[in-house]
Amino acid sequence: MAVQIKRVYESPGPGDGYRVLVDRLWPRGLSKEKAGVDEWAREIAPSDSLRNWFGHDPSRWAEFRERYRKELEEPVRRRVLETLKERARSGNLTLVYGAKDTVHNQAVVLMEVIAEGS
16 A cells, blocks of 8 residues: 655656545646646545634644544545545555645645554
C-alpha cells in the first residue's frame, strides 16, 4: 500500500496513482485539467465550522486532529474513508490538498488514519 499527500498545485507524477482532492473548496485559480484529480471527495473534508476554527493555526493542530478524527467517524465520511482505504490497498493513492502548510492540514490526518486502518 502506498499513500502519499501532495499539494494540488504540484504537477501530477507517474507514481501518484489515483489522485483524490480532499478539500471542501476547489483550489483558487486551478482548472480541473491542471489539477489532474481522479476524484473530488469534498464529503471527507473537515466541516466548514472546523476548518474555519482551525484556520491553519499550528497552535490548534493537536485539537484539530482530534476533532477531525471524530468527524471522520460520521457515516458519510466513514464510507468515503473506507473507499479510500480500498483504493490504497489496490494501488498508489495520492491525497491532494490546497493548503500552503504542508504539515498542518487534513490530508496529513487522512493519511495517518488510512495507514492505521490497513
